[in-house]
Amino acid sequence: MEHWNDDIEFAVYCLAHPEMMAGEEFRAWIKTPEHRALFxxxxxxxxxxxxxxDAFRMDVEEEYRRFAGRTKRGRGRALWRWCGAAAASVxxxxxxxxxxxxxxxxxxxLAAAExxxxxxxxxxxxxxGERVELGGNALNIKTEDGRRIAADxxxxxxxxxxxxxxxxxxxxxxxxxxxxxxxxxxxxxxxxTIVRLNCETELRYPVRFVGKERRVYLDGEAFFEVAKNAExxxxxxxxxxxxxxxxxxxxxxxxxxxxxxxxxxxxxGVEVCAYGAGSKPVALIPSQQYVLDVQTRQAExxxxxxxxxxxxxxGMFVFKNQRLEDVMTMLARxxxxxxxxxxxxxxxxxxxxxxxxxxxxxxxxxxIQETNKIGFSRKGNVVTVxxx
Amino acid sequence: MxxxxxxxxxxxxxxxxxxxxYFKPLCVYAASFVNDEEAAKDLxxxxxxxxxxxxxxxxxxRPMYPYLMNLTRNNALNYIDHLxxxxxxxxxxxxRGELYEDPRADNHEELIADIIKRIDTLPGRCSExxxxxxxxxxxxxxxxxxxxxxxxxxxxxxAAGLKILRDEFPPSVLLLFFTGARSRRRS
Numbered sequence: 191m192e193h194w195n196d197d198i199e200f201a202v203y204c205l206a207h208p209e210m211m212a213g214e215e216f217r218a219w220i221k222t223p224e225h226r227a228l229f230x231x232x233x234x235x236x237x238x239x240x241x242x243x244d245a246f247r248m249d250v251e252e253e254y255r256r257f258a259g260r261t262k263r264g265r266g267r268a269l270w271r272w273c274g275a276a277a278a279s280v281x282x283x284x285x286x287x288x289x290x291x292x293x294x295x296x297x298x299x300l301a302a303a304e305x306x307x308x309x310x311x312x313x314x315x316x317x318x319g320e321r322v323e324l325g326g327n328a329l330n331i332k333t334e335d336g337r338r339i340a341a342d343x344x345x346x347x348x349x350x351x352x353x354x355x356x357x358x359x360x361x362x363x364x365x366x367x368x369x370x371x372x373x374x375x376x377x378x379x380x381x382x383t384i385v386r387l388n389c390e391t392e393l394r395y396p397v398r399f400v401g402k403e404r405r406v407y408l409d410g411e412a413f414f415e416v417a418k419n420a421e422x423x424x425x426x427x428x429x430x431x432x433x434x435x436x437x438x439x440x441x442x443x444x445x446x447x448x449x450x451x452x453x454x455x456x457x458x459g460v461e462v463c464a465y466g467a468g469s470k471p472v473a474l475i476p477s478q479q480y481v482l483d484v485q486t487r488q489a490e491x492x493x494x495x496x497x498x499x500x501x502x503x504x505g506m507f508v509f510k511n512q513r514l515e516d517v518m519t520m521l522a523r524x525x526x527x528x529x530x531x532x533x534x535x536x537x538x539x540x541x542x543x544x545x546x547x548x549x550x551x552x553x554x555x556x557x558i559q560e561t562n563k564i565g566f567s568r569k570g571n572v573v574t575v576x577x578x
Numbered sequence: 579m580x581x582x583x584x585x586x587x588x589x590x591x592x593x594x595x596x597x598x599x600y601f602k603p604l605c606v607y608a609a610s611f612v613n614d615e616e617a618a619k620d621l622x623x624x625x626x627x628x629x630x631x632x633x634x635x636x637x638x639x640r641p642m643y644p645y646l647m648n649l650t651r652n653n654a655l656n657y658i659d660h661l662x663x664x665x666x667x668x669x670x671x672x673x674r675g676e677l678y679e680d681p682r683a684d685n686h687e688e689l690i691a692d693i694i695k696r697i698d699t700l701p702g703r704c705s706e707x708x709x710x711x712x713x714x715x716x717x718x719x720x721x722x723x724x725x726x727x728x729x730x731x732x733x734x735x736x737a738a739g740l741k742i743l744r745d746e747f748p749p750s751v752l753l754l755f756f757t758g759a760r761s762r763r764r765s
Contacts, residue, residue: 195718195733195736195737198711198736198740199711199717199718202711202712202715203715203717205610205611205613205715206613206714206715206716207613207715208611208612208613208614208657208658208661209658209661211658211661212658212659212660212661231744232712233610233611234610234689234690234693235693235697235708235712235743236610236712236713237606237607237610237690238690238693238694238697239697239708239709239712239713240606240609240610240713241603241606241690241694242694242697242698243709243713248601248602248605248619250597250598250601250602253601253619253623254594254597254598254601256623257597257623257626257627260623260627
């Protein structure tokens with residue numbers, strides 16, 4: 191009896207500590223058929239308990255989407271039908287107001303590749319130029335001499351536990367993460383700073399921070415949660431301006447092709463400085479936004495609703511009384527679609543909405559359409575907008 | 579739409595249904611081996627990925643769950659193996675045997691549901707002790723301290739609980755996967 195109880199306890203312990211199962215002790219124990227039977231019996235009870243405890247919180251739809259992201263052919267069409275059903279189960283907050291105008295009609299369509307569902311993926315470019323696709327399998331990324339520099343968990347790339355001790359400190363090693371359209375990704379830098387990258391964004395950063403400052407290079411939009419370190423200021427460089435902080439949360443939107451660049455502060459304090467002669471650093475307080483007009487070099491600081499600029503971090507599109515053209519520009523970037531307007535006036539219709547970013551684009555368009563002010567037709571990755 | 583694309587569509591549909599239906603149960607199954615939810619999900623993803631890769635050879639009209647369980651279990655055992663890179667004698671041995679054919683595995687879901695029902699109706703303390711032991715993987719001593727009872731009482735509860743479960747669920751059903759293990763311990 192005593193012996194039997196010890197066996198049960200041992201089996202349970204091994205199941206709770208899987209690394210035990212790779213050990214000699216377990217391997218010797220399980221050789222006995224009785225032990226093996228006992229082990230499976232206990233595993234089965236354990237499974238039953240887990241099932242009942244409902245320990246597993248997961249979103250099967252999200253998992254399927256992640257899966258589809260891994261299989262190139264699984265993405266396209268199959269996912270659309272899937273999303274029709276999926277969308278129904280996802281709560282979508284919606285409040286839409288419209289200020290309507292007139293209609294004119296003219297149509298243009300094109301056909302091209304389709305990436306019409308938001309997803310989580312990115313490409314990592316190592317210092318050697320080697321490219322690694324992120325967002326599929328969990329993986330460890332190693333340098334040529336076998337040191338572990340980062341771990342990718344399908345959600346976030348992390349340099350936290352990078353095995354870089356003893357690396358020559360003179361020459362920082364840079365990696366680059368590039369996020370395509372219709373996707374976002376997060377990187378945890380070596381100092382613990384978390385950077386969430388929006389679509390069509392590129393971030394270049396050292397694998398390990400050395401020297402007097404932490405400097406990264408951004409083209410696109412990213413939300414930074416900077417780990418506090420007063421001794422090493424954190425600097426985000428973009429094509430037209432830089433943002434300097436010691437520890438805080440803020441969003442930088444600086445696509446090289448855009449007419450304006452923004453820095454929006456959520457928490458803490460930052461200093462923004464446009465490049466060029468005569469521009470002075472501007473300090474922001476929370477809820478303030480710095481907007482730089484790239485053409486005129488004029489900078490403006492205003493108070494904003496930060497939710498509008500940081501909603502994407504939580505997987506939402508947040509619009510408040512925004513022009514349809516601005517809304518469509520954002521959707522176009524996310525879903526990699528082209529937008530055509532039938533008549534100019536439709537661009538000025540204003541709307542407010544909270545929409546899920548990982549929805550299929552058709553679902554988003556349907557919701558906007560429900561207002562009866564705007565009509566959409568989509569062919570491939572071209573969306574035509576018209577008044578109803 | 580031509581025949582081939584129609585066929586592809588059907589395959590994709592069958593695959594999707596399969597994924598939706600079995601993803602979560604398989605995760606729990608995998609977690610019962612690896613005790614790590616994130617790792618369990620990844621293992622199940624891998625299982626589905628290999629079905630997807632071979633989707634043109636797979637017969638979706640046959641029961642998929644046993645097949646997926648088999649894949650998941652092999653992935654789990656490989657994963658465990660990788661936790662400590664060693665020679666893989668026993669794990670390899672555990673993997674032997676093609677289980678796709680085992681019709682009893684079809685009952686797995688039902689069986690689990692029955693066990694859950696039975697667990698719910700176990701006497702209060704006994705159920706609690708069993709849960710702490712099997713779900714949380716606690717040691718007898720820890721359970722004893724937690725519930726402020728003696729280790730021997732814990733053992734008694736476990737023995738009583740197991741006896742009830744064993745009496746009601748025949749070992750032949752319990753031993754679905756280890757087809758090699760025909761003999762039963764201690765009758």
